[in-house]
Amino acid sequence: MRSFKKILFRAVALVLFTVLLEWGIRFCYQEWKAFTVVSRQEREELQGTLDTLYCGNSLTYRGFCPALLDEKLGTNSFNLGTSQQTLSGVYYLLRETAEQNPIKKVYLGLSISMLKEEMPDEAYVSAAENFCSPVWKMRYLMAVGREPVFVSSLLFSTRVETYMAFSKVKTNIRSKLSGRKSSSRYGKRGWRTSSKKYAGKGQERNADGKYWDKELGISQLQQESLTYLKKITEFCNENEIQLTWVFMPLSQPFVDGAGDMDDLNETLGGLAEEFGAEYYNFILYKERKTVFTNDKFKDSTHLNTEGSKVFSTLLSEIVSSKNPGDYFYGSMEEYKEEQI
Numbered sequence: 001m002r003s004f005k006k007i008l009f010r011a012v013a014l015v016l017f018t019v020l021l022e023w024g025i026r027f028c029y030q031e032w033k034a035f036t037v038v039s040r041q042e043r044e045e046l047q048g049t050l051d052t053l054y055c056g057n058s059l060t061y062r063g064f065c066p067a068l069l070d071e072k073l074g075t076n077s078f079n080l081g082t083s084q085q086t087l088s089g090v091y092y093l094l095r096e097t098a099e100q101n102p103i104k105k106v107y108l109g110l111s112i113s114m115l116k117e118e119m120p121d122e123a124y125v126s127a128a129e130n131f132c133s134p135v136w137k138m139r140y141l142m143a144v145g146r147e148p149v150f151v152s153s154l155l156f157s158t159r160v161e162t163y164m165a166f167s168k169v170k171t172n173i174r175s176k177l178s179g180r181k182s183s184s185r186y187g188k189r190g191w192r193t194s195s196k197k198y199a200g201k202g203q204e205r206n207a208d209g210k211y212w213d214k215e216l217g218i219s220q221l222q223q224e225s226l227t228y229l230k231k232i233t234e235f236c237n238e239n240e241i242q243l244t245w246v247f248m249p250l251s252q253p254f255v256d257g258a259g260d261m262d263d264l265n266e267t268l269g270g271l272a273e274e275f276g277a278e279y280y281n282f283i284l285y286k287e288r289k290t291v292f293t294n295d296k297f298k299d300s301t302h303l304n305t306e307g308s309k310v311f312s313t314l315l316s317e318i319v320s321s322k323n324p325g326d327y328f329y330g331s332m333e334e335y336k337e338e339q340i
Contacts, residue, residue, distance in 0.1 A: 049076050
């Protein structure tokens with residue numbers, strides 16, 4: 001019995017030491033300007049009040065401007081987007097946030113890469129950093145089931161590469177103690193901003209992860225993506241949450257090299273109908289070519305500050321309309337014909 005107590009005491013002491021060590025390292029080395037830190041803390045402060053979420057990857061967190069959308073729609077929203085966020089990350093972050101808030105509407109931003117690329121471990125770690133609850137974080141990590149993701153997510157110390165950068169540590173600690181949290185590029189409620197303007201340089205064909213091949217069709221979707229698209233939709237339906245899939249606006253040079261957009265649209269439209277979700281494809285937005293010009297993007301895919309405000313204003317108009325379908329063409333062929 002004494003041996004057991006000694007072992008238990010040492011195990012508890014080891015766990016406490018590890019927790020305190022990790023907290024200390026995070027406090028010293030994880031900067032306030034890290035969007036995940038600022039965003040997560042802000043979401044914790046708003047807990048119990050949110051009714052609308054914008055979910056997805058970096059196209060989402062640069063696209064949906066919650067403050068503007070709240071003003072237009074009378075909502076109280078938050079942008080849950082993270083860099084390279086996988087649909088498994090969307091699902092678990094959505095469930096955690098819905099458990100803590102009276103969520104009524106969810107907008108899921110989609111892109112080709114989110115659907116068909118096999119994401120690296122860093123993408124899963126990025127989502128893990130955004131959980132407020134350790135319970136939901138652990139559920140997510142167990143579902144992902146990748147050892148490198150598990151270790152990197154729980155032990156921030158494994159990611160520290162600048163232990164000797166004492167000047168940065170000093171600046172970071174001073175910033176935290178003063179309460180100065182936000183970066184100039186963080187636009188509140190999860191929204192990220194950028195003043196950069198895309199020069200418009202394109203290429204004949206995008207990389208495979210950003211290209212839709214008609215010959216391969218729905219088989220291009222990662223099985224994980226397909227599984228979690230269904231899980232997200234089922235969760236929303238079961239909890240009476242209105243879900244809208246939004247294929248995000250992209251620059252014309254990107255669209256020109258992205259493959260068969262009609263086949264992609266038919267694939268997503270069919271899945272949305274099968275699963276029971278609303279679906280807006282902004283590639284088919286009637287005025288896309290004149291509204292979403294290159295200067296509304298920071299690069300070929302991400303909207304800049306101005307573009308995000310244009311998109312958010314337009315989205316609020318569309319969802320408030322009695323006939324949202326009137327804003328979109330039925331196919332790329334129809335779109336191209338009307339542009340002549």
